[in-house]
Structure formats: structure tokens, C-alpha cells
Amino acid sequence: MVNPQQNWPLQTNPPRNNGRILWQYLGFAAQLGILLAVMVALGFWADAHWWKGKHIFVLVLPLLVVIGVLVKAVKDTSGKE
Numbered sequence: 001m002v003n004p005q006q007n008w009p010l011q012t013n014p015p016r017n018n019g020r021i022l023w024q025y026l027g028f029a030a031q032l033g034i035l036l037a038v039m040v041a042l043g044f045w046a047d048a049h050w051w052k053g054k055h056i057f058v059l060v061l062p063l064l065v066v067i068g069v070l071v072k073a074v075k076d077t078s079g080k081e
Contacts (some may be wrong), residue, residue, distance in 0.1 A: 032069060036062050 043058035051057070 032065075035065055053055050
């Protein structure tokens, strides 16, 4: 007899490391958020000392972080080595 709780073949076995994956994504998001906040603060400081009124570093530094993260993600997920 088929176990009614099994719900086979519709149910697949879920991966057992769901919690670990969630913590990895949470850690990555926290690192990215802190890095962006630090770059914005550093950009404000650099603009106050060097550009006097123009917000160049506030825009450029976080943009470089986002581009760097995207490039690293593409390199890490590509099949080429």
C-alpha cells in the first residue's frame, strides 16, 4: 500500500541543508549591505575633502562594489575554469 502522507510521485525529497543555504545567503546579503554602507560613508568623506560639493565618490564607490560583485558572481557561476 502507498503511504498517503508520502504524496508520491508529486512530492520530491527536499534538500536537507535548507537552513545552511539560508544562512549563506543571509551572510552574503549582510556583507554586501555593510560594504555598500561603508563605501557610501567613505564617499561622503572623500567628497567633503576633495570635491567640495560634488557627489562623485558617493556614486562611484558603491557602483564599483556592485559591478565587482556581479563580475565575481558571473565568474563563480560560469562553467569555464
